[in-house]
Amino acid sequence: MxxxxxxxxxxxxxxxxxxxxxxxxxxxxxxxxxxxxxxxxxxxxxxxxxxxxxxxxxxxxxxxxxxxxxxxxxxxxxxxxxxxxDTEATLRGVVRWLPTEALDFDLRRLSSATVTTPSQVRPNAPVKRALDLLGEAEDVHIFSYAFNEQSLDVIHDRTAEGAQTFRGVFAASAIDALADDSQLRARLLELLETETVEIRITDEAVPLAATVADDTVHLFLRDDNGLLQASLDVTDEAVHGWATERFERYWDDATPLDPDDL
Missing domain, CATH: 1.10.10.10 (Winged helix-like DNA-binding domain superfamily/Winged helix DNA-binding domain)
Incomplete structure (x- = not known):
């Protein structure tokens, strides 16, 4: 030694x-x-x-x-x-929130990841990073335990313009939270009427909030209390393959969202 x-x-x-x-x-x-x-x-x-x-x-x-x-x-x-x-240096500040049990790929693939954390002047920076990616992507897949208002608005506007195709698999609780608000429910119903949009719901536990926006994979990182602490995104092919495979698995087992159920 x-x-x-x-x-x-x-x-x-x-x-x-x-x-x-x-x-x-x-x-x-x-x-x-x-x-x-x-x-x-x-x-x-x-x-x-x-x-x-x-x-x-x-x-x-x-x-x-x-x-x-x-x-x-x-x-x-x-x-x-x-x-x-290099990977350790990239992940050092966020490793405590990294859902490593769900990331079944070589973590060295994250060495070039962009890590976004909140700051005093930009407390919403991780969400802003996700919205920027959604606002530019032509093809978006999401599997997530949550669906926030800002993402819903961006996806609604992009798909209504014919600039984006969207498929999403969400935990049933995420859709229920939107349906409880009359304005968000109306927005979601409009989204479901768009030809390039498909949404499914699952009762399966979804441990990640992951977005595949064209060639980029974006992950929200939350602490044990569910508070958003950071996000990371990467264009690595292996990570993209992992996210696409994981999405398709959730998709195949999920149920199409019926507007009448909202």
Missing amino acids: ESALEEIEFLALSPNRVEVLTLLAEEPRTRRELAELTDASQPTLGRILGDFTERTWVVREGSDYVATATGQLVAAGFEDLLDVL
Whole structure:
């Protein structure tokens, strides 16, 4: 373990070492090519290549430096470690609210996520982020335990304009909450009359409020008391595939919302 940590430290203390090893793991390169692709000076490159050769991470073949099998292994492993740490940095402030039991994909897929949290000047920032995505998307799928007034308004207006198709699966309690308000019930009935809109309800527990807006997946993050604490959105293909599959599963098991039931 100690020697492994020493090798990690050896790489981590020099961004140039990481960059050179990564470049050589991609393909053989000459010393001149490495100099052109990095900010390393010739003396620095000489030391790095010497250290890598000593560790048998690279060998020289003519004018090229080539990563060995173990050099490629180290490069891949260090890249994985960087991905993990990038993801941790992204999620550090919101991990306590992340519904990890429902997110059955590699969390490293969230390393590029946009995290939105409330602030004193923007207390509604997570909801505003969701509304912005809804206001731009042409195709929207939602599965959620809630359906708020602002989202209903944006979806109503976008679909009425013919600018959006919408399918939603909501917990029965979410629709009941809208139906209890006469104005929102009327708005929902208008929405159901739109040709590009389909809504279904489910009695199954829906642990997430997830929106698939074109290529973007958006999640609301709430605490144990149901209070909205943050949101995150990501365009990763694997996350999009997960959200689409989860939506279709809820959709297949749900019941079409009948206007007469409102």
